[in-house]
Amino acid sequence: MTTIRQGTKEDLPAALELIRELAIYEKAEDQVSNTLEMMEQDGFGDHPVFGFIVAEENNKIVGMSMYYWRYSTWKGKRIYLEDLIVTESRRGLGIGKLLFDETIAIGKAAGATGMMWQVLDWNEPAINFYKKYNAKMEEEWLNCHLDF
Template sequence: MSNTLSIRQSTPDDIQQIRQFILELAIYEKAEHEVEASEADLHNTLFGEGATAHCIICENEGVPIGFAVYFFNYSTWQGRNGLYLEDLYVSPQSRGLGAGKALLQHLAGIAVDNNCGRFEWSVLDWNKPAIDFYESLGAKAKSEWLGYRMDGETLINFAKNGQ
């Protein structure tokens, strides 16, 4: 099977496809019910004024087969930006073509081009295929840090009342 992979920055015309990839990823992660983002939300946060998130699309022979959403964070210890990968997804029928590695390599290039001190992401602890894949590329799990999150009503209540 011949394939021609290419990676490009997304455009507003990709919003429907991006949302579809997000839904497919959520289904894979058994969290479809957690997807709140509408196409309008994605348009505003990826392409609106002041947007800080970015998206790249991987295509095989011109057909979108995957995507990655990323943003820049900051390390006070390094005094440099870092690149954080929020989501990476390749359609099941296109896995094994090298798209995941190509997306990660492209993002690593963006990190290097922007003088980032690190490139980070999170993976669900039960996602052994992804963990094995990332480790095969030389990525290391961060065992000394725990991720914390505040969202929804907890976030709103804490911002208003401190509890």
Template sequence: MFQIRIATEKDIPTIFDLIKKLAVYEKLENDVVTSEEELAENIFAKNFAKVLIAEESGNPVGFALYFYNFSTFVGKPGIYLEDLFIEPEHRGKGYGKALLIELAKIAEAGNCGRLEWSVLDWNMPSIEFYKALGAKPMDEWTVFRLDKKGIRDLSGL
């Protein structure tokens, strides 16, 4: 039995565990510097993000973490999917697609103009999966990032 539900603060250990598993899959495990406490504060106390939990027979098997952004060109809010992860042994069952369908429903209900996410260039299984759903790569865009040190340096604080 499969279900998707909205995460609650009780799910923080599960969310943190799934984030670490995603980082291992993406070969970025050394980049995980957050903690359960920080996730609880930023997701639930400050409401910076929302999380959907995918469960099979009551056991967590994946998640989607997203937040709202805004498009000045479209003039509407959008959803940015930060992370989508299904544990490897549960892939191929339609759970990732189900999470994306749920996000599309949330976006539609919120009159969002876009649902966007990023994928690592080498992750061809995911790229092909997203294309099969009708998603289009934004090849003409380049993502830029300032890390904590870059923010501090630029701010002068």
């Protein structure tokens, strides 16, 4: 049985392991510079900047959804799904759907007008999953970032 619950500070080591597993899957393991200490401060310090929920089976975390809040001048408050991760051995069993649905529910309960996220253009399993929700995938916007 899979339980979905709010993530706690004690769950962060498992969350970081899932993040590393995702980075390996996305062929970008060398780009993970986040640390447990950073996650503790950023998620549970004086001014938390992210939230997360976990999927747990037999007292083991097998998946998570990490999110934060953003503001769109066109749409208002939005929930941003930073990562939806299910450990490889548990994929295809509906755990991602449970996490995704709960993340949507969190956004709705907080008065958000919608949810945003990114998906790699080669990640067909994820793209097909999101299409089941009739998600809009925009091709005309380019993702930009600066590293400090």
